[in-house]
Amino acid sequence: GDHNYLNINEGQTWRFRTFHALSAIRFSAVVERVIFDPFPYFHVELPTALEMRNVRKRPRASVCLDATIDRGTPTEALVVDLSAEGMCVALRKEQGLGMGDQMDVRLRLPILDESHEIQVEGTVVRVDGCSDPAHPDLAFFGLSVEPRSSLDRVMLHACVQERLAKDFDTFSRVLLT
Numbered sequence: 435g436d437h438n439y440l441n442i443n444e445g446q447t448w449r450f451r452t453f454h455a456l457s458a459i460r461f462s463a464v465v466e467r468v469i470f471d472p473f474p475y476f477h478v479e480l481p482t483a484l485e486m487r488n489v490r491k492r493p494r495a496s497v498c499l500d501a502t503i504d505r506g507t508p509t510e511a512l513v514v515d516l517s518a519e520g521m522c523v524a525l526r527k528e529q530g531l532g533m534g535d536q537m538d539v540r541l542r543l544p545i546l547d548e549s550h551e552i553q554v555e556g557t558v559v560r561v562d563g564c565s566d567p568a569h570p571d572l573a574f575f576g577l578s579v580e581p582r583s584s585l586d587r588v589m590l591h592a593c594v595q596e597r598l599a600k601d602f603d604t605f606s607r608v609l610l611t
Contacts, residue, residue: 457490539556543589
């Protein structure tokens with residue numbers, strides 16, 4: 435919240451944890467370079483070993499998609515991650531949801547350079563609340579979703595797979611340079 439930077443120095447070994455698609459990934463790596471301009475970031479050496487564990491049944495991808503949640507009154511939301519069976523949505527804190535709340539969710543999925551509108555039934559299965567100090571007016575909620583048709587489920591899966599393929603392609607290009 436106070437926007438202080440971590441003290442990261444070249445030569446230090448750090449442990450990293452992340453999620454990708456189906457897996458939780460953990461590795462240790464040495465910081466090779468610390469750069470501050472045009473923004474603070476750092477480079478790490480390629481790890482010699484990765485620990486991976488499957489933690490999800492279906493692939494999940496980070497996204498940024500506008501959505502409309504309807505519980506009697508339409509409310510704007512932002513989908514921040516997506517799978518064929520669930521999503522995480524961000525809402526203004528005052529428009530919060532509770533465990534078990536049910537709603538219709540409408541969103542447009544980018545697939546093959548086209549936009550496809552779908553509607554799913556959502557149920558709140560996780561309430562994260564305000565988890566980002568930079569945006570204290572937003573709250574995050576995990577939804578289990580049930581598409582209205584098998585085609586909508588395939589569209590969700592296709593959107594996730596395309597996003598993961600693009601992410602992996604970008605990552606592999608970085609590794610090859």
